[in-house]
Amino acid sequence: MLQETNSSQKPYIVIATLSSIVIGFLVWLIYFKTPAAASGEWVASLPALNALLNSVCFVFLVSGYFLIKMNKKAAHIMCMLLATISSFLFVVSYILYHHFHGDTKFLATGTIRYVYFSILISHIVLSIPLVPLVLSTLWNAFKKNYSAHKKFARITFPIWIYVSITGVLIFLILNNFNL
Template sequence: MTTAAQTEKRGPVAAAGVIAILAISVAATLFLFWLIYVHPASDQAGVRMAFLPALNALLNGASATALLIGFLFIRSRKIVAHRRSMLMAFGFSTLFLIGYIAHHALHGDVRYPAQAAYRGIYLSILASHIVLSAVALPMILITFFFSLTGRFPQHRKLARWTFPIWLYVSVTGVITYVMLRLAMSGS
């Protein structure tokens, strides 16, 4: 158990940690926007690592599954199992981000066909996915920071917001992948 004096002493450290996480998150988001919308793709033919979009969707689905399992564990007060599930979700999301960066570095932006059905729905889901993924990144990192540094009241308070946003981003990542693949195949 930490005393009030110990918690107060760690206050500046917590603030510095949160500021560092926010700065890293902004830099990562700006890098991703540059990579996707400015940087020229290095594999114009689209043949190298063509499996990445499917793998990324699988990783997003695995992250969503781990998040839901972690949520069920914490509701049952199984803290160790919750922690393991959330670390798995974080691991899947991290692997997804690596695959996402690799895919966009190689292939650039993939556009939904202009004449394909459901384009408006796809673009609406994609827009919310993009905006909320930029919001989710610092929230996820700060939520983990609070947990790993023993700031459980702050962790619980932020996790109530982080969980649904992270879950939404993971699920809509799979949905946008499926919609794009169906549109590209003409189905």
């Protein structure tokens, strides 16, 4: 029994380790790394791409939620895979942007500054546990451990929805008030 428990915990140890590495890398990338020189204006278009990918992820997440409620498992799986792929592509684009551009400063003043930072801080705080939650939810689905998958999904889904939609809001606020 002890061996079975240890082997069932190995994926979570791997997920926790991988998540820690990813999160540590992102902190270093955003706050400590000097931006690289970029050639071309493609870097300036990455925040819009990031917002688009967050929007796409949101649509797939909501669609997948309703599909599983209608017991359409194959369509649910497809939507969740597409949400995961769009999130992965977001992370790649996000890394590229911060590699070449660095952190974006918010210069607006007044009430919008408080609104922006409230959204941004909650977005960042919730995106940290999202990495291991998504990986754990997907792992349990892949292993057909639907009981654990459902338990993780009940926590993962609202956080993933929130992080996706606030990512779009952050982009919109930056583009409309950070002039």
